[in-house]
Amino acid sequence: MSSIATLKDPSQERQKQMIAGHFTRLAKAKESGRKVVSTFVPGNLTELLLSFDLLPILPEINALQSGMRQRSAEFIQKAEKIGHSEDVCAYVKCDLGMLESGNVGPTGEVLPRPDLLLLSYTGCFTFLKWFELLKESTDAPVAMLQVPYQGGGRATPEMRDYVVRQLREVIIPALERVSGKKYDEDRLKELLARSAKAEDDLVWVLESAKHRPSPIDAYFGAVYYVGPIFSAFRGTEDALHYYRELREEVEDRIRRKEGPITPDGPMGEQRFRLVVEGPPNWTSFREMWKMFHSEGAVVVASTYTKVGGVYDDGFRHDPNRPLESLAEYCLGCYTNRNLPTRASMIARYVQDYHADGFLVHSVKSCDSFSAGQLLILRDVEAKTGKPGGFFESDLVDPRYFSAANIKNRVESYLQMIEQRRSKVVAS
Amino acid sequence: MTATNPGTELQALVSRAEDLAHDVTLRAVREWKAAEPSRKAIGYMPVYVPREIIHAAGMLPVGVFGAGESVEIVKGDAFFQSYICHIPRSVLDLALRGALDCLDGMLFPSTCDVIRNLSGMWQMLFPQKYVHYIDLPQDPSPGLGGAFFAREMRQIADDLGRMGGTPVTDGRLRASIAAYNENRRLVEELYQLRRSQFWLAPASEVYVLLRAGNVLPVEEHTKLLAEYLTLARQSGRHPVDMARVAIRGCFCEQPPVDLIRTLERAGCTIVDDDWLIHSRWPRGSVDAQGDPFEALSSAFLYRSPSCPSLYRAHERKGASLVADAREARAEGVIFASASFCDPALLDQPMTMAAVKQAEIPCTAFLYAENTGQFQPIREQAGTFADAIKLS
Structure with a gap:
């Protein structure tokens, strides 16, 4: 340990x-x-x-x-x-x-x-x-x-x-x-001003995945990054310091051309850049991450990291409009957006982050995320021309996590990307 | 000239209602539209939409409540994971095979996340159709939730008025409210008849009568209800010894009619239910005199039936079910929920606890709209009915 x-x-x-x-x-x-x-x-x-x-x-x-x-x-x-x-x-x-x-x-x-x-x-x-x-x-x-x-x-x-x-x-x-x-209200404004600064740093960190190699994993790794801002710390000094420190860490990794740190060590060669839709599985979180990083797959953008707030489209909490900006924040959360908007976001991520493809992790527990994901899959494929993959488990019910099936799915999906690349090179 | 036989007429009427109830490919709607080519029809999903607005725009409101057991799902399953309930897959299947082409638009109320997301799927798959997601108000105050809902309804009225060329004026909307008030009055009368003399109006007949209203103009449906009430009272049907039960959990995905018949054959007569709940929503009449949007909004806030899709902070969970069961003199409650129905299944532990606390016997099972195996349910319901009768 x-x-x-x-x-x-x-x-x-x-x-x-x-x-x-x-x-x-x-x-x-x-x-x-x-x-x-x-x-x-x-x-x-x-x-x-x-x-x-x-x-x-x-x-x-x-x-x-x-x-x-x-x-x-x-x-x-x-x-x-x-x-x-x-x-x-x-x-x-x-x-x-x-x-x-x-x-x-x-x-x-x-x-x-x-x-x-x-x-x-x-x-x-x-x-x-x-x-x-x-x-x-x-x-x-x-x-x-x-x-x-x-x-x-x-x-x-x-x-x-x-x-x-x-x-x-x-x-x-x-x-x-x-x-x-x-x-x-003055106190609320102070807190919101700090939120906006932390949000700037969070967005910078998430967008750092546009680099090659990506210095972060924007799904498994970013779950930790969004923790403070999604939970009890938005608006606090703690959050300000955390996001500043995180940003410096990532800047350092970019300078050194390093990838993210995984639970099993620094990630090696990044062979696949992926976008992931859907929440992670928590009961086998590390096991699932390993299925990706051991194959050289890094996630460069994800929708789960927008579930507690979408900031990469420019929204920031605004101390000058405290209640209005809180309202706009609530309205803009990822699962409060309709399916066409969600599909367009994913397609944009695939393009902006130069992803090789995208995966949908569908969880049984969450209809809000899951209902319609199979259509999102088709739509994003059509919009981007990139291959989509689909695998299922659950949030916290281990009865619905089948490691062998998921590993098989992920590996097959990555092999498919590899084969497509070979065909492009050959042609 | 031969004398008409009420029994035969009743049988014919029920048979017509049953055909309409099973008209999932909307033949009746096509016929209605064909009679006047400029006519438009707007579909809606459970649990509640203000049908009066569609009617006031000169359009036909059409209930799209799933294909039941009558359609083999071919395309719909490809869009939904196995853990999603059945109604969206059958509705989408119907749409993808063209059976819903006669609908010029769809309204999706805020029943649950699945119906909500289906509204987005509709936008993606049928971009040429009008789609509106209706956020029903969860705030109970007239100045907040009520005003929000009134504005939402005005938006729909404007949209439909533009689409069909018939503006939804206050006068037209008041007339539509009056038409639906009359319909709801007769539905309530039907429920009262079933409560007082259930042998005259069996639940399976009541169900198909109500469901026929999904594809008929409201005036025609009201006439159908009135005729049924007359014929049922004249039918000379005899009382039978059955256990009186209330059923809950069917407010969205509908139970197969054969499931209702199975319960009846097992010795349960259903004296209260929540299927096709929109046809009794709101309870009582809507004010047809003042601002019609305010009236519809107010009726929604104050006289909505208890439904798991609605948040009601100040109601003790299950209290209205216990009250309804007592008013209907139900001797037991059956919790029949559609598989994977989050609103029903998350609600059930709370409402079931209230029913048990009130010392009303209860039982529970799951179904899907295409359930075909009824024997286990028959055995369970039969045992439940026997237990009630022997207690």
């Missing part, structure tokens, strides 16, 4: 400490007198929560952490024993099972019951049911923020105004009640 630890980037160590520190703050919330708000990654209002000194807790993060720590199977089974269907989202069942099992978080500390459920209903219908279930279990009050879906392919001013009015009339009053503090 120690040899693996030495292979981590310093930024990854910092990120790990930040996340662990947050879980400790959560565990000590009651004794430190801090209130806890449960909310979701897409459409999260972290700066707003922090402006009230509230601590965010994100059930998807808890679930994926349980998955990475091989605890999700028992939690899911526990939820199924109390009546939850095998057919539904495993994140929900993992979270409920964890709650039933004493709500011990990934650092081994007991997590507090939330004081408020902030239902940021953004891009995922299941969020709605999830918090209905949590409300039944915890009896915490719910504040609902409906973020309209971009069904027509764009966020309209009317959609933004609807979200802003909800923020003013529903969400902020609910946060005032739970925190006992008045809304402080």
Whole structure:
């Protein structure tokens, strides 16, 4: 284990400490007198929560952490024993099972019951049911923020105004009640200004994958990169430092023409540049990454890294328009965009990042991502002329991860790219 | 001149309703359009769309609720993973084989992520067709969620008015609201008849009657309902000893009619249900006097039936199901959900707990719209009915 630890980037160590520190703050919330708000990654209002000194807790993060720590199977089974269907989202069942099992978080500390459920209903219908279930279990009050879906392919001013009015009339009053503090817009602006700076650095890091060799893996590696900004740290000094340090690390790798650090060491020759659509599998995360990097496949762009916010199209949180920019952020999250927009984004990534092809990782748990992916696959192939591949598993339910099948799929796909190259050279 | 036999007339009417209920390739819609070439038809998916707006634009609202067991899926399966429910694959299959060509547009309500994403698939596969995704309001206040929904409906009205050349004026929309009010009144009367004298209006007949409304002009469907009510009351059918049950979970993907018949044959009479829920949505009449968009919005906020696709912060989960079951004097509840239906299956543990707490017996099974094997369900439902009758 120690040899693996030495292979981590310093930024990854910092990120790990930040996340662990947050879980400790959560565990000590009651004794430190801090209130806890449960909310979701897409459409999260972290700066707003922090402006009230509230601590965010994100059930998807808890679930994926349980998955990475091989605890999700028992939690899911526990939820199924109390009546939850095998057919539904495993994140929900993992979270409920964890709650039933004493709500011990990934650092081994007991997590507090939330004081408020902030239902940021953004891009995922299941969020709605999830918090209905949590409300039944915890009896915490719910504040609902409906973020309209971009069904027509764009966020309209009317959609933004609807979200802003909800923020003013529903969400902020609910946060005032739970925190006992008045809304402080100046404080929110300070946080948003920091967010924008961190977002600049994050975008720079993600776009660094346009280099050859790519200094990052924009899917497996970038999961760590987006961790702070997707969770409890947007708007904090910690996030500013983290993204600055990460950027310097990546700049250094570009100078040295090095690829990303994988869990098994620095990546060797990059033979394939890929774009990936869909969330990762968390229970066999390292195993899946190895299937790629051991074949020389580096991911140069991914859609999962946009699920907690799309910044590479120019959006930044704007301290001069605090609530409006929070609304625009929510509206713009990846799964809140319609399928034609998603397909166009992927096609653009394939072209802009000079990818050899793209892969769809379809997860059983997430209809929001998965329904329609087979059409996206055809559409992106038609738009780019690059080959698409498709493989399935799940987020945190290990019963749906078949290593042999996935390895076979990935290898066959890469062989196909290789064969196409040979034909092009031959012709 | 021979005297008409109510039984024969009833049989003929039910037979016609059944043909219409199974008209998944929309013959009736084509005939309606052929009668006047400028006519347009707009499809909609479950769970709820304001059909009144389509009607006010002079168009035919057409319920697209899946192909049931009648169509072998050839192309639709190629677009969906195995863990996605059945309705999108059959609807897409119908569209890809041209069976839905007569529809000039489609409305997709915010039922779940699958129906939502299907709206995007429609945009990609049928770019020449009008497509609108309707975000139903999840905020319960008139000034926020209500105003948002009213604006959403005005947008659709403008779109359809432009498309068909008949602007949706307030006057036209009020008239359409009145037409649907009359339809909902008769649907409610039908449900009341089934509750009070279920042997006169068996659930399998009620189902096909309601589903016939998916392809008929509302005025014609209202007439069909009125005729059925008259004939059913005159039918002389005799009471039978069956267990009275409420069924939940069928609000989107529909159960096969044979599944409903199977439940009846197993000794369960269904006195309350949530299938074709749009036909009783909202409950009661919509105000047909004031601002019609506000009226539709207000009715949605305050008189929507309980449905897993809607978030209702202030309702205790399952409370409305228990109330509905009691009002219908149901002796048991059957949770029949479509496989992989996230809204139904995530809701079920909460509503089932409420039903159990109310000491109402319940049972649960899964189906798909093309389920063909009913024997296990028959055995389960038969056992459930026996348990109720013996308790």
